[in-house]
Amino acid sequence: MTMTALITHRDCALHEMGSYHPECPERLAAIQDRLIATGLDQYLVYYDAPLAEREHLLRAHTAEYLDALAASAPEKGLVHLDPDTAMNPHTLRAALRAAGAGVLAVDLVMKGEVENAFCLVRPPGHHAERAKAMGFCFFNNVAVAALHALEAHGLERVAIVDFDVHHGNGTEDIFRDDPRVVMVSIFQHPFYPYSGTEDTPKHMVNVPVPAGTRGDAFRQIVWDLWIPALREHQPQMIFISAGFDSHYEDDMGSLGFVENDYAWVTQQLVDVAKECGHRRIVSTLEGGYNLSSLARAAVAHIKALAES
Numbered sequence: 001m002t003m004t005a006l007i008t009h010r011d012c013a014l015h016e017m018g019s020y021h022p023e024c025p026e027r028l029a030a031i032q033d034r035l036i037a038t039g040l041d042q043y044l045v046y047y048d049a050p051l052a053e054r055e056h057l058l059r060a061h062t063a064e065y066l067d068a069l070a071a072s073a074p075e076k077g078l079v080h081l082d083p084d085t086a087m088n089p090h091t092l093r094a095a096l097r098a099a100g101a102g103v104l105a106v107d108l109v110m111k112g113e114v115e116n117a118f119c120l121v122r123p124p125g126h127h128a129e130r131a132k133a134m135g136f137c138f139f140n141n142v143a144v145a146a147l148h149a150l151e152a153h154g155l156e157r158v159a160i161v162d163f164d165v166h167h168g169n170g171t172e173d174i175f176r177d178d179p180r181v182v183m184v185s186i187f188q189h190p191f192y193p194y195s196g197t198e199d200t201p202k203h204m205v206n207v208p209v210p211a212g213t214r215g216d217a218f219r220q221i222v223w224d225l226w227i228p229a230l231r232e233h234q235p236q237m238i239f240i241s242a243g244f245d246s247h248y249e250d251d252m253g254s255l256g257f258v259e260n261d262y263a264w265v266t267q268q269l270v271d272v273a274k275e276c277g278h279r280r281i282v283s284t285l286e287g288g289y290n291l292s293s294l295a296r297a298a299v300a301h302i303k304a305l306a307e308s
C-alpha cells in the first residue's frame with residue numbers, strides 16, 4: 001500500500017446553502033462512512049485541513065475579490081452570490097479549510113511524508129474564477145494547491161486533471177496565461193457553465209462530450225488525448241479535480257461513468273506520474289451529488305490512490 005493522506009476538517013460540514021441544496025454537508029459524511037465501511041480508512045493517514053493563508057489565496061485570486069468575499073460573509077442567515085452559490089456564517093472558514101487542505105497536501109507530498117493525498121473537503125473549487133465565486137465554489141482549491149507547488153516548492157511543470165461533469169471554467173480562467181500548468185478535462189457539453197469550447201489555450205486539452213457518454217468513450221479519450229498531453233508536459237506533480245457528478249447515477253449531469261472508470265483513470269494518472277519519475281498526486285473533491293454513487297465513486301478513486 002502507498003501512504004495516502006486523507007485531509008479533511010469538520011468546519012467543511014458547517015457551510016450550508018439551504019436545506020434542499022445538493023452541495024450539502026452530508027456529501028462528506030457519505031464518503032467518510034463508505035471509507036469506514038470498506039475498511040479503507042485504516043490504510044489512510046488522516047490530517048486536519050489548516051486554514052489557507054491570504055498569501056496562498058492571492059496566487060489564484062485578486063485582493064479585491066478576497067476582500068469582497070470577506071465583506072459578504074453574513075453573521076446569520078444566507079447571502080446569495082449567485083442563484084446557486086450562497087454564504088452562511090461558516091462558509092468563509094469552510095472555504096479556507098478546503099483551500100488549505102490542498103496547500104497541506106502539497107507540503108506533505110513534497111516532504112515525502114505521504115506519496116499522494118485526497119482532500120475530502122467542501123465547498124468545491126473549480127468554478128471559482130480569479131475574481132468571481134460561482135457554481136457552489138468560492139476559492140479555486142485545486143488552483144491554490146497547484147500554485148503552492150509552483151511558487152513555494154519551486155516546481156516548474158504541473159498538470160491538472162478534471163473529470164467532473166462540468167467544465168472547470170475557474171481553473172481555465174486562472175491558468176489561461178500560465179503554460180506551467182497543463183490542464184486536461186472532460187465535461188458534458190452543452191451544459192453549465194457553457195465554457196471550455198472556444199478560445200482554448202494551447203496548454204489545455206478540453207474534451208466536451210455529449211450527454212450519455214459512457215466509460216468506454218471516456219477511456220478512449222484519456223488514451224488518445226489526455227495521456228499524450230501529460231507525457232509531453234512531464235508534470236512534476238499531478239492534481240486532480242475529482243468530481244463524481246459524472247457518475248451514471250448522478251442526476252446533476254447526464255454522463256455515464258461508473259466506479260471502475262474512476263479507479264481506472266486514477267491508475268492511469270499514477271502510471272503517468274511514475275513515468276515522470278515520481279508518484280506525486282494531489283486530488284481534491286469537486287462535485288458529486290447522489291450521496292450513494294458519490295461515496296462509492298470517491299472510495300474507488302481513493303482506493304486506487306492507496307493501492308498504487
Ligand SMILES: [Zn+2]
Binds near residue numbers: 164166
Ligand atoms: Zn460538477
